[in-house]
Amino acid sequence: MSAQVPDVEFRRAVSGGTAGTLSSCYQCGTCTAICPMNVPIRSIIRGAQVGIRELAVSEALWQCATCRQCEVACPRGVDITGIIHSLREASYKERKVPQKLESALWRVYEEGTAWEGKKSDRARWAEGLNVKVGKQAKHLLYLDDAASFDPRLQRIAHSLVKIFNASGVDFAILGEKERSSGDEVYQIGEEGFLEELAQSNIESFNSVGAEDIITVSPHSNGVFRDVYPKYGNIPPVFHYTEFLSQLLDHGDVKPMQANVGEGLTVTYHDPCYLGRYGGVYEEPRKVLENIPGVKLKEMDDNRSNALCCGGGGGGMYVESEGERPSHRRVSQAEASGASVMATACPFCVLNFEDGVKTMGSSIKIMDVAEIVAGLVGNGGI
Amino acid sequence: MKQVVCLKVTPKIEQIKFDEQKKTIIREGVENEINDADKNALEAALKLKDSVGGTVVVLSMGPPSFEPYLKLAVAMGADDAVLLSDRAFAGADTFATSRVIAAGIDKLRPFDVVYCGEASADGSTEQVPPSVAEWLGVPHISYVSDLALVGEKVRARREITDGYEVVEAKPPVLVSIQLGCNSPRFPDFRRKRWADKEFKLKMLNIQDLGFAPTDVGLEGSRTEVTGLSRMRSPERKREFINGAEEEIAKRLVQIVRG
Amino acid sequence: MTKTGGVFVFIEQTDGVLEDASLEVLGKGREIADGLGVTLTGAILGDGVGELAKQCARRGAQVVLVADSPLLKNFTAEAYNNVVAKMIKKHDPDMLLIGATHNGTALAGMLAVRLGAGLMAHVVDLEVEPGTGTLLGSVPGFGGSIVAICKCKKGRPQMATVRPGVFKLPQPTDESGSIEAFPLDLKPEDLRCEVMERKIERGMSVSKAERVVVAGLGCKDNLALPKKLAEMTGSSFGVSRPIADKGMAPKNIVVGSTGSSLNAKLAIVVGVSGAAHFTSGLRNVEIVVAVNSDPNAEIFKHADYCVVGDASKLVPRLISELGGTGGST
Numbered sequence: 001m002s003a004q005v006p007d008v009e010f011r012r013a014v015s016g017g018t019a020g021t022l023s024s025c026y027q028c029g030t031c032t033a034i035c036p037m038n039v040p041i042r043s044i045i046r047g048a049q050v051g052i053r054e055l056a057v058s059e060a061l062w063q064c065a066t067c068r069q070c071e072v073a074c075p076r077g078v079d080i081t082g083i084i085h086s087l088r089e090a091s092y093k094e095r096k097v098p099q100k101l102e103s104a105l106w107r108v109y110e111e112g113t114a115w116e117g118k119k120s121d122r123a124r125w126a127e128g129l130n131v132k133v134g135k136q137a138k139h140l141l142y143l144d145d146a147a148s149f150d151p152r153l154q155r156i157a158h159s160l161v162k163i164f165n166a167s168g169v170d171f172a173i174l175g176e177k178e179r180s181s182g183d184e185v186y187q188i189g190e191e192g193f194l195e196e197l198a199q200s201n202i203e204s205f206n207s208v209g210a211e212d213i214i215t216v217s218p219h220s221n222g223v224f225r226d227v228y229p230k231y232g233n234i235p236p237v238f239h240y241t242e243f244l245s246q247l248l249d250h251g252d253v254k255p256m257q258a259n260v261g262e263g264l265t266v267t268y269h270d271p272c273y274l275g276r277y278g279g280v281y282e283e284p285r286k287v288l289e290n291i292p293g294v295k296l297k298e299m300d301d302n303r304s305n306a307l308c309c310g311g312g313g314g315g316m317y318v319e320s321e322g323e324r325p326s327h328r329r330v331s332q333a334e335a336s337g338a339s340v341m342a343t344a345c346p347f348c349v350l351n352f353e354d355g356v357k358t359m360g361s362s363i364k365i366m367d368v369a370e371i372v373a374g375l376v377g378n379g380g381i
Numbered sequence: 382m383k384q385v386v387c388l389k390v391t392p393k394i395e396q397i398k399f400d401e402q403k404k405t406i407i408r409e410g411v412e413n414e415i416n417d418a419d420k421n422a423l424e425a426a427l428k429l430k431d432s433v434g435g436t437v438v439v440l441s442m443g444p445p446s447f448e449p450y451l452k453l454a455v456a457m458g459a460d461d462a463v464l465l466s467d468r469a470f471a472g473a474d475t476f477a478t479s480r481v482i483a484a485g486i487d488k489l490r491p492f493d494v495v496y497c498g499e500a501s502a503d504g505s506t507e508q509v510p511p512s513v514a515e516w517l518g519v520p521h522i523s524y525v526s527d528l529a530l531v532g533e534k535v536r537a538r539r540e541i542t543d544g545y546e547v548v549e550a551k552p553p554v555l556v557s558i559q560l561g562c563n564s565p566r567f568p569d570f571r572r573k574r575w576a577d578k579e580f581k582l583k584m585l586n587i588q589d590l591g592f593a594p595t596d597v598g599l600e601g602s603r604t605e606v607t608g609l610s611r612m613r614s615p616e617r618k619r620e621f622i623n624g625a626e627e628e629i630a631k632r633l634v635q636i637v638r639g
Numbered sequence: 640m641t642k643t644g645g646v647f648v649f650i651e652q653t654d655g656v657l658e659d660a661s662l663e664v665l666g667k668g669r670e671i672a673d674g675l676g677v678t679l680t681g682a683i684l685g686d687g688v689g690e691l692a693k694q695c696a697r698r699g700a701q702v703v704l705v706a707d708s709p710l711l712k713n714f715t716a717e718a719y720n721n722v723v724a725k726m727i728k729k730h731d732p733d734m735l736l737i738g739a740t741h742n743g744t745a746l747a748g749m750l751a752v753r754l755g756a757g758l759m760a761h762v763v764d765l766e767v768e769p770g771t772g773t774l775l776g777s778v779p780g781f782g783g784s785i786v787a788i789c790k791c792k793k794g795r796p797q798m799a800t801v802r803p804g805v806f807k808l809p810q811p812t813d814e815s816g817s818i819e820a821f822p823l824d825l826k827p828e829d830l831r832c833e834v835m836e837r838k839i840e841r842g843m844s845v846s847k848a849e850r851v852v853v854a855g856l857g858c859k860d861n862l863a864l865p866k867k868l869a870e871m872t873g874s875s876f877g878v879s880r881p882i883a884d885k886g887m888a889p890k891n892i893v894v895g896s897t898g899s900s901l902n903a904k905l906a907i908v909v910g911v912s913g914a915a916h917f918t919s920g921l922r923n924v925e926i927v928v929a930v931n932s933d934p935n936a937e938i939f940k941h942a943d944y945c946v947v948g949d950a951s952k953l954v955p956r957l958i959s960e961l962g963g964t965g966g967s968t
Binding site: 392394395397399406474475476479480502503504505506507508509510511512514515516520521522523524536540541544545546547548549550551554557559560561602603604605606607608609610611612617618619620621622623626627629630631633634636637 | 653717739793832907928946
Binding site: 116124152 | 935
């Protein structure tokens with residue numbers, strides 16, 4: 001191999017996007033060993049450190065689910081997802097992006113959703129439900145794309161509405177005016193449109209005058225919390241498990257009938273964007289344990305060690321290579337002895353259900369909201 | 382290499398409603414978008430420009446409200462935009478539409494390749510591209526999924542029923558591009574901001590194109606609509622089959638076996 | 640429009656095989672011509688198409704004009720436009736009908752301008768206005784949910800392209816018709832497009848099949864299951880448009896307003912939401928069975944038997960009930 005001249009500009013650009021931790025990496029390879037998506041992280045970082053574009057701006061960048069398992073393992077605190085993101089921005093500028101993500105971008109621009117669906121259908125999930133649309137309310141319930149359009153995931157939204165109404169929560173949804181959070185736009189490395197979208201969304205949120213935003217998907221949280229502040233003032237954002245936990249703390253709920261959860265053994269999977277990104281581990285467990293009679297079992301690799309389902313970082317749109325990471329997790333859930341794997345992320349629900357289908361497993365996948373809502377009417381949440 | 386891409390701005394089909402009483406189409410409040418196949422056409426032109434250089438001009442026939450969509454096309458990479466706009470152009474069928482579009486393209490001579498999307502999402506007649514080609518007196522290669530410049534000729538892969546062809550022609554030539562054959566590039570938003578603020582497109586009206594009112598629009602059309610109706614579906618049974626998977630499967634087998 | 644100049648049908652052939660779409664139009668054309676008491680003429684172009692001309696006569700063409708030349712072997716819009724336009728100018732028919740295949744559509748668009756004629760595109764029905772002899776075409780638009788009744792107000796002949804699969808194939812008779820050679824003066828320089836390569840793969844066309852299994856996005860990219868079901872039920876396999884747009888199936892098996900209309904006795908539609916542009920292709924199906932996981936899916940309004948469920952569980956179950964090994968994923 002002939003000697004290559006390092007691309008200094010490139011190295012500087014990538015390093016700038018990572019607050020300088022690029023140079024902390026001493027190439028131990030722990031990240032690569034632990035990566036559930038088989039991304040060659042070590043060599044990508046090497047390429048960025050030394051300034052060899054072809055090594056860094058590789059197709060493998062798009063296999064990364066941005067799960068941060070590598071960061072938990074990294075002995076040097078390298079901002080690995082920051083490096084991946086900077087490289088994706090560079091890749092996007094050269095238009096080296098997966099086609100499916102490029103079409104998702106167009107969908108967000110034209111239909112307000114990265115998930116397949118039409119703008120005018122966005123609020124169909126709420127038809128016939130007792131829900132305030134676009135009006136003033138204390139809380140704004142934000143669905144994001146997948147839960148708005150996917151029939152399986154709409155059940156999570158329905159569950160939340162049931163729970164909120166039973167608990168007298170004053171909330172509203174944006175309905176047809178709701179637009180994508182822009183997570184996929186961010187993940188693809190597009191900046192110009194993201195700015196416009198974020199600003200427009202912030203205006204939209206503020207128009208409802210809510211105290212806070214309650215999200216269904218931890219991926220909405222991720223982009224609202226980490227990216228939006230750059231573009232404007234967004235109200236405080238909570239994932240619904242945090243909100244339900246708060247409701248329990250304040251005693252704002254009727255106690256449940258004794259043993260309503262009898263026979264239910266649940267294991268809880270920590271979604272990457274709720275756990276590793278949001279630091280929310282105990283609240284969902286608290287909500288589940290509050291159900292009288294329910295037994296909670298832990299899987300191997302829980303909390304900050306949870307195995308990614310493969311859905312983040314644009315993963316729901318890009319075909320993954322190799323063994324699906326969700327399969328390993330389903331096996332762990334089965335091994336825990338639980339009959340239900342509970343999770344709190346729409347992407348996890350879909351990926352694990354696919355895994356269960358493919359593996360022929362008998363374990364049931366449910367979102368926390370669905371479990372709780374299923375028991376509402378047996379005495380509130 | 383000078384390329385011209387015809388764009389149509391179409392209503393979002395799913396938002397269109399039909400007034401059963403008046404038997405008319407309700408367009409109020411319906412949002413527009415660039416016809417999907419035309420995005421593929423623009424992408425094909427930009428791809429060719431990426432490899433051989435030259436310029437890409439987008440052209441459309443419509444009211445001034447089409448301007449933002451032409452600017453979006455400029456943000457995608459088009460160098461210039463022309464809007465053929467005049468009240469007299471309205472109500473045109475494919476004959477009158479293609480005539481006006483061809484006249485607009487004529488003003489851009491000499492050109493090498495003209496692109497059209499294979500069909501529009503609303504009318505979907507697929508007639509404008511071949512008609513424009515005939516008005517311009519250039520050969521037409523239809524249902525193209527890929528093309529390249531080979532020597533001085535355009536070489537196109539053409540999708541046909543049950544197969545494909547590879548066709549060559551010397552420019553000038555018109556190609557109609559197959560829906561979904563490529564991935565249209567997302568606009569460069571920095572360029573979009575510039576286009577929105579600074580870019581001025583060229584507008585041509587009936588006099589600029591040298592037409593009389595009888596040549597264009599509703600008057601110049603060769604066909605007319607005498608009535609509209611909702612597509613009537615035969616009354617379906619709509620019988621829901623419920624029960625356990627096994628029961629459903631057994632019932633379906635009964636239906637299949639007649 | 641009371642002049643009875645006769646009905647012309649352009650008959651497309653590809654590599655020596657007559658296109659069904661053209662024969663369907665020929666059948667309808669004969670019905671119209673008989674109704675008006677005029678002659679039905681078929682126009683066929685190609686290289687060595689004498690036998691095909693006879694077939695056209697057996698399917699209803701009372702006169703067949705044959706343009707035979709090596710330069711016409713493969714369809715090029717330009718050459719065919721030149722020849723057919725000359726035929727029309729010479730014989731001055733009242734109506735010209737063309738099957739809306741890719742080639743037919745491309746030809747019609749050029750011809751309409753060459754002749755200054757009105758053209759109704761992709762019609763799903765044709766009628767003659769009693770008394771006036773005016774052709775009325777039902778032209779679908781806006782994704783197929785709305786149909787416009789159109790007619791030609793100026794120009795001659797009245798032209799229409801007809802969506803494949805809308806009219807039934809005429810049964811062959813023992814009519815021999817009158818076969819006439821059309822004089823040509825084509826030169827190679829006249830052809831500005833050259834076909835360098837062509838590849839044809841004929842499968843059973845979905846519009847002809849008695850039974851069809853159609854797969855949509857709800858099959859979650861797993862087409863092996865519905866394909867197996869098609870096999871087990873002796874059905875052709877079709878897809879909804881998005882599946883072909885994703886590159887997972889060829890466009891020639893797309894069902895819907897931009898693809899084929901089904902004329903099947905039984906259509907099993909799996910994982911299709913049922914948007915208007917799709918369901919317009921189901922109009923002529925006798926029995927529609929729909930499987931979809933969404934109880935509110937639009938498709939159920941267009942089905943006779945509705946099953947709300949997960950295709951990936953139901954289809955393998957159905958396959959094994961039919962006697963196959965449980966479908967693979």
